[in-house]
Amino acid sequence: MATWQAFSYLPPINSTNLTTTTSTSTTTITTDFPFPTPGNDLCANADGDVHEGGSASPNHINFSFGAENSTCLTGECIRLAANYLNNMNRDASPCEDFYEFACGKYATRRVIAEHEKKVTVLSEMKRELDRHLKDILEKTPRENATRSMKLAQIYFDSCMDEFAQDDLGVQPLMSLISNLGGWPLLTNARFDSIDFQWEVLAGHLALYGIDGIFRVFVHSSFDDSNKHVLMFSPPKLFLEKKKFYREVPSSNVYLQYYRQYILSLLSLLGVDMEDETGVIEYQVDDIIDFERRIANLTRIELSRNHSSINNMISFGDFKKKYDKINWDAFFNEEMRSNLGRMPDSLLINVVDINYFDNLYSLIKSKPLSSINNFLMWCLVSNYDFYLPAKFRKPMLEFRQKMYGVSSDDPLWEVCVGEVRDNLAMPLSTEYAHKFFTKREKGVAEDMIRDLKKAMEHTLLNADWIDESTREAALMKLDAMGHKIGFPDSLLNETAVLLPYAGVRLTANQFFDNAISLKKAAYRDSLSKLHRTPSVIDWASPIIAVDAFHYFTGNEIIFPAGILQFPMFVPDAPSFANYGAIGMGIGHEITHGYDDLGAQYDEKGNLRGWWHTETMTTFQKKKQCFVAQYGSKVEPHTGRKVDGKMTIGENIADNGGLRVAFQAYQLKLDREKETRRLPGLTEFSPNQLFFLAYANTWCEALKPSAIDHIMDTDVHSLGMFRVNVPLQNLPAFSKEFDCPIGSPMNPQTSALNANEKLVACCAQDPQIDKGCASKYCNFGQITQFMVLPFIADSKHDHTECCTNQNVLPLCRAFCNASKAVPTDMLKYGLCTSEFDKYRLCFRTHLKHHEAIRH
Numbered sequence: 092m093a094t095w096q097a098f099s100y101l102p103p104i105n106s107t108n109l110t111t112t113t114s115t116s117t118t119t120i121t122t123d124f125p126f127p128t129p130g131n132d133l134c135a136n137a138d139g140d141v142h143e144g145g146s147a148s149p150n151h152i153n154f155s156f157g158a159e160n161s162t163c164l165t166g167e168c169i170r171l172a173a174n175y176l177n178n179m180n181r182d183a184s185p186c187e188d189f190y191e192f193a194c195g196k197y198a199t200r201r202v203i204a205e206h207e208k209k210v211t212v213l214s215e216m217k218r219e220l221d222r223h224l225k226d227i228l229e230k231t232p233r234e235n236a237t238r239s240m241k242l243a244q245i246y247f248d249s250c251m252d253e254f255a256q257d258d259l260g261v262q263p264l265m266s267l268i269s270n271l272g273g274w275p276l277l278t279n280a281r282f283d284s285i286d287f288q289w290e291v292l293a294g295h296l297a298l299y300g301i302d303g304i305f306r307v308f309v310h311s312s313f314d315d316s317n318k319h320v321l322m323f324s325p326p327k328l329f330l331e332k333k334k335f336y337r338e339v340p341s342s343n344v345y346l347q348y349y350r351q352y353i354l355s356l357l358s359l360l361g362v363d364m365e366d367e368t369g370v371i372e373y374q375v376d377d378i379i380d381f382e383r384r385i386a387n388l389t390r391i392e393l394s395r396n397h398s399s400i401n402n403m404i405s406f407g408d409f410k411k412k413y414d415k416i417n418w419d420a421f422f423n424e425e426m427r428s429n430l431g432r433m434p435d436s437l438l439i440n441v442v443d444i445n446y447f448d449n450l451y452s453l454i455k456s457k458p459l460s461s462i463n464n465f466l467m468w469c470l471v472s473n474y475d476f477y478l479p480a481k482f483r484k485p486m487l488e489f490r491q492k493m494y495g496v497s498s499d500d501p502l503w504e505v506c507v508g509e510v511r512d513n514l515a516m517p518l519s520t521e522y523a524h525k526f527f528t529k530r531e532k533g534v535a536e537d538m539i540r541d542l543k544k545a546m547e548h549t550l551l552n553a554d555w556i557d558e559s560t561r562e563a564a565l566m567k568l569d570a571m572g573h574k575i576g577f578p579d580s581l582l583n584e585t586a587v588l589l590p591y592a593g594v595r596l597t598a599n600q601f602f603d604n605a606i607s608l609k610k611a612a613y614r615d616s617l618s619k620l621h622r623t624p625s626v627i628d629w630a631s632p633i634i635a636v637d638a639f640h641y642f643t644g645n646e647i648i649f650p651a652g653i654l655q656f657p658m659f660v661p662d663a664p665s666f667a668n669y670g671a672i673g674m675g676i677g678h679e680i681t682h683g684y685d686d687l688g689a690q691y692d693e694k695g696n697l698r699g700w701w702h703t704e705t706m707t708t709f710q711k712k713k714q715c716f717v718a719q720y721g722s723k724v725e726p727h728t729g730r731k732v733d734g735k736m737t738i739g740e741n742i743a744d745n746g747g748l749r750v751a752f753q754a755y756q757l758k759l760d761r762e763k764e765t766r767r768l769p770g771l772t773e774f775s776p777n778q779l780f781f782l783a784y785a786n787t788w789c790e791a792l793k794p795s796a797i798d799h800i801m802d803t804d805v806h807s808l809g810m811f812r813v814n815v816p817l818q819n820l821p822a823f824s825k826e827f828d829c830p831i832g833s834p835m836n837p838q839t840s841a842l843n844a845n846e847k848l849v850a851c852c853a854q855d856p857q858i859d860k861g862c863a864s865k866y867c868n869f870g871q872i873t874q875f876m877v878l879p880f881i882a883d884s885k886h887d888h889t890e891c892c893t894n895q896n897v898l899p900l901c902r903a904f905c906n907a908s909k910a911v912p913t914d915m916l917k918y919g920l921c922t923s924e925f926d927k928y929r930l931c932f933r934t935h936l937k938h939h940e941a942i943r944h
Contacts, residue, residue: 407435495795
């Protein structure tokens, strides 16, 4: 599931995210690349043009709307204008740092609460949404509430009742542990292995929503989106990412934090930490070692090749291949009754073959007592949250060390979140009734049509895509579905109650209520194995501030939760909506063609539909993004962005912005933008589009949390989500009259011809002759950029040419005594490595008259 940091794809494994030339009257689509390539030294400019620009001063931007325009003074317009103005730093230049210009005052006006890692526009939207949900839970009259709503209210009340939780103490957890066979570590009792089967315990834990040693769940099939399939995968890791487990515990600060958390919680649960310290610490270290070995077995964490996680095998063959594991013991009666028929011919998906190939060796290397300790710890670490507040203190201390939060979330926010996570459908129904209208849905529908039309133009004009791939891409766009707001099925109380069949919640029993709901969720998931995926399946995220792309459904989803101020303001001028939620729509559409979406066809099935050469070109463009974002430095920590981890979201950000801007131009073709915002009349509609875009990603970060955010979030930080896509969009520099070479318009006219050359020639290592005749004038490029530099004997090139960081091929160019071989020249200029070679020459480029003139 995508996080609340909006605009992501929804991962295929769910645990239950272009250039336009414009005028006010016409729009000409002249796109070279549907997925924009960065317009700096790393890659070609997507337009093939560089805006010459001027010198823009933030205090002297004056673009008149014309006499026929009026200032919008509705409540929504005033609120929107105030939002932009309060965030804006007018002392900053939009051509130097547009994020600072648009969002420079945002952080100074926010206080990051002790329990938060950051404050963002999206987190503020979530807080507002949570207040609405709290009011629904507290103020909906019980006597008039539906049965499903009463369940939500009972669960909320039991979560809020800390006195009842204190009265129960640790007893509910101890009862659960006892029912599962007990945990000798808690009482320092002797472990009896005679009747212990770890598979039996793992199967029972699965019913409580706990992964244990592996996950078994139902998901839509990668091969046929009209079917569900049973999937086997590695478990979720407590520390989230495999990278946190790599170093040995003695030198791994994250594992040390984890160890202290375990010891502190065990102490609160009554473990004798004085007389048995050594024994307990040994067992805790063993638990961590087992989990660390599990982490090191996994290979799919960053896999962006979904064919590698689509490993279909019959259930019978699976059991034979991994016959050392007692699968009949794992699949207990309750699991089988919900899964239905499970013949040996049933096809299942083993997501990580390597993990299961090596799993039994890991299990065999440990005594049964170690496996029991690990599984029981999985239970305790998943359910300590539902104990009285004092038992949550070790987790708070862990969070303090990991990312600097110094208090728990306010109780009401915690409890709203619990209802959202476990009873989403009834809460969604009430929210949709109260806060989402047909008017809002209509405005969003119109925008989606414009965004899809803009993407269609993009695909039609992409000259690097072969015709068969273009036809398939257009077919996928035409078939791409969209859902807005909430499904009509939420209006059916019977359908809303279906996932909670048999659930009985009791006031003052928070722990037991949580168990009932988690078991119901897992039962409901298993019961879908033989059912066709249903539209009601998308209901759960509608009260999330997020948007989704379902690869296996080829559809984009914009829940009611994201369609609120300031992301979506239905009656505001169009620039506000197209720049904010419009970019989000474009972002989700682009996900259908990013490096993951490109693997799924128009039916949402995992299938290769790209021509080999076109895919090769795309992969090179993708590497441009990896390199561009990977060169960006977060100023507080000095860390560079992880260009690989964030690649999918970065592609979607760049594509989404471009397509949204095109769609806005289409909107202006139909109806001129006549309304202005108070206090912002000096800005043109196009400039306000970019201002709306930037305001989506304003944020204030807690310094102690930045490392953790950059380690775990697949989205780039806000400053990079704003500035990098704008640097890659020449229309932005044109609108703000940013001079060439300014930070927001980094292209230079001297390099532009070569950037065209690299982009063109990269399509084919042998250099397509048609392309070469258009751009690849090697003699001219060489004479202009390379040979004069080499031939110039007046200057010492030693520093550049002997630099050990310069590739050998680059040093070959520096050998003035020899002619540069044509093949070497072609190789150097027509590969994605050329940016490295150019760095060699750019060191002294500005000092050479032959280059300068």
